[in-house]
Every structure is written in C-alpha cells, then in structure tokens.
Amino acid sequence: MTETQQPIPKRTWLAMFGRLLAVQGSWNYELLMGNGIAFAAEPGLRLLPEPEYREALAREGRYFNCHPYLASVAVGSLVRAELDHVPGAKIERFRTALCGPLGSVGDRLIWAGWLPVCSLLALVVFGAGAPAWVVVTVFLGMYNAGHLTLRAWGLSTGLSSGMHVAKALAGPVFRRGPDVIARAGALLAGVAIPAALARVVRHGPAPGSALLYVVVVAGVLVGGVLLVRMHGRVDGWRIALVVLAAFVLYAVLRHG
C-alpha cells in the first residue's frame, strides 16, 4: 500500500466482506454478477463524495462475471481505483479485463480443484467408518477454511493493489496450485471410491458379501470406462437417473 492511499476503515472492510458472501444474490442473464459487484463495493464507494459516489456505483453495477470467490479481488481493486480517482473510462476497461482471468483462475482452483478435493476427502473419512458429524465437520471445516481465506485475501489484496492486482494473481498458489490440488484429488478419488462403496455395501443393515463387493467393483470399473468413452455426449447423472428408475421398476415387478 502506498502512503497516499486512502485508508479503508475496518467496518467498511467487514461490510464489503459480508456483502461479498451474497455477490451472486441477483445473478441474471442480463448483468450476470454486475449488480452483486455494485452491492459489495457500495460500502467502500461511500467514502467518495456524492457526485462521484453515484457515478462509481452506476459503473460498478454494469455487466460483470467471474468466479464468485475471486469477485473479492475485483471488488477490492475496483473500489481502490475509484477511491484513487482513476478516470472512469480506464476503470471500465480494467473492469472488462478482470472478468476472464478471475473466472478461469477461480474455476480451475476452486470448482475443479478445491471443491472436489474436499468432497473426496469427506468420502474417504466416510469410507473409513467415521460418524456423520465427523464427516460433515471435516468437509465444511476444510472447504470453508480455504473458501473464506481466499475471499478475505482477495478483498485485502484488491484494496491494496488497485489496478496492479494482476501481479498478485501470478503468485505460486494460482500458477501451481491447481495442478497440485488436481493430483491430490486424483489420489483421494482412488481411495474414496472403493472405501465409500465398501461402507455402503458391506457395513449397512444386512451386510453384503465380499463376493458382492468384488462384483460391484468390477461393474464400476467397466461402467466407468464406458462413461469416460461417452465423455461429452451425455451426463452421468442423467444415466444414473434412468438406470435407477429402471431398477425400481424391476424391483416392483420382481415383488409381483
């Protein structure tokens, strides 16, 4: 932070952070996340004098989209730019340039990395026989430690870096993090799938035999390969819906 920067009061930071949790509250096909950005930035923009405040708020409410957690970076840097009285046209160009990187980095790091990793870890804990509260606590604790830290870091970094925020996004967490997380995810998936399968098949009421478990594992591997080969043509959850509906029909007919 340079010495000339206007300081952000703690209450304002907290108000922006709280509002960032609802940044997608009015997500729509017209402005996408735009109104949410204005909503989250508004407490910071209140530090501007009246005519500039309205101009800035109108600017921040326009079309915008990025990953919701990294919207904190956008909100922080845009508020800083407005407080530094950067010309409006320059802020608009900067705003447009932020969408792509904050979207793709967030998608890779969180949606295709951190979320599946935490989910798979919870399934490993489930497969190891842990009770419900442990599984849920492990998942929510680990996921939200990353989630809230990222949002808080994003807001603070944006507010201190302003228009120079790109440097922060070139850090090692964003460059190498997704690959490291993906490898951890692949490892956890290997543990989680057979372990979760075993808990449901072998340890529920009226436990299934070891032979049944082996048959199911073989079926899963064959089915998995088939689904992978169909990649992109149909979603697995839709196939699951149809197959389970057919199974229910079979179960009822078998009773009759």
Add this chain to the structure above:
Amino acid sequence: MNWFNLVPFILLGAIIGLDVVSFPQAMISRPIVAATASAALGGHAGLGLALGATLELIALEMLPFGASRYPEWGSAAVVGGAIIAGTPGQTITPTVTSSALVLAVLAALATAWIGGWTMVVLRRLNAIWARKATPRLDQGSAKTVDGLQIGGLCGDLLRGALLTGVALAILNPIVDAVIHLWGVPPAQSRAFVVGVSATVAVAATWKVFHATKGAAWFFLAGLAGGVALVWAQ
C-alpha cells in the same frame, strides 16, 4: 408425513437451496452435508450420511462452472434426506432402509433436475427486474442495487422452499407405495445404487483431473490405498 411434519424440511430446503449460488456458497448444499442434515432432522443421521455419500459420488461430476446449467443438489439432497428419514416409520428393517436408499437417491436426482430448471427461471426473472431497474441503476441508486440483490435472495429462498415442498408432497406418497412392493434383497439394492453412483464418480474423476500430468498414476496409487483400507476393515 403430513404438511406440519414437512415444515422443518421445507425451511431447511430453502436455506440450503440459497447456499447453492446466492448466499453464502459455503457448500452446506453439497449432498454429503444437506442429506445428512435433513435425515438428522428426522432422527436418522446415519441413513442420511449413506444417502449423502451416494449422492456426493454423483455430484462430483457436475461442478458449478460460471453460467452453465447444472442440477441443484442442495434442496434435492434435503428431499432425499426427508424421504429416507421418513420412510422407515414404525418398522425399520434392512429391506425398508435399503429400498429407501434407492428411492431417496432417485427422488433426489429427479428433484435436482427440476431444481436446475427452477434456477434458470429465477435467473430470467432477475434479468427482467434488472432490465426494468436500468434507468435507476444508471443514476447510481444504492436503493435500487440493494433492492435487486435482496429481491434475488428472497426469490431464491422461496424457490428452494417451493421446490422442497412440492417435491416432498409428490414423491412421499409414491415412495410409501413403492417401498411395500420391493422385491430385491437389501444388500443387492444398496450395492446397485452405490455401484451406479461410483460409476459416475469414476468418470467424473477422469473428467475433472485427466488434463493434469501424472493424475492417472496418483489415482492408481490411491486405488491401491483404498483397496488396502477396505481389506483392513
């Protein structure tokens, strides 16, 4: 289950439905959390956890990327949890709980499908409201910005409540009827449903991680660890 008994599940479905996109995206809407919480509300957290894990395996496939359309797992998992907690009723037998698991997963998948569509409808409504508010937004009206945001949040809350209520009202009687006509042994029923889920999870793992160098080897190493864990149990 009567309407009075459904109220806690409808409220939970609303709150968890809100978490999917609108607020606070803390992933309480993931099936492993939502189904467990919902079934715990009905006094069967353990059954809810098994359901949640089974659904979580499927949910790994559909991640909430940007503006893409995806199933709404939050309220759907609450519906599944309510069904699995409600069906055992007076007589909890392995057949009842195992068939309930299959039916709860099916009910949750169907609800997630419809739930995804309700999210699209809400986004279109939000767009209509945003278009109408454009002149005031262009003047920098904080009241309009807040109004749109709060309107969207309330709409999403209502969406989750309606989805959960309607799904339970339709699906509960169907599940109650089908459960008495179940003709597959409990172990096979559970094996089938979790087998289908795990199949989707295998394909999802490939879809999410295959682009990473060395991920296949990490998966195989994990698989060896998983088999060892199962063997040890």
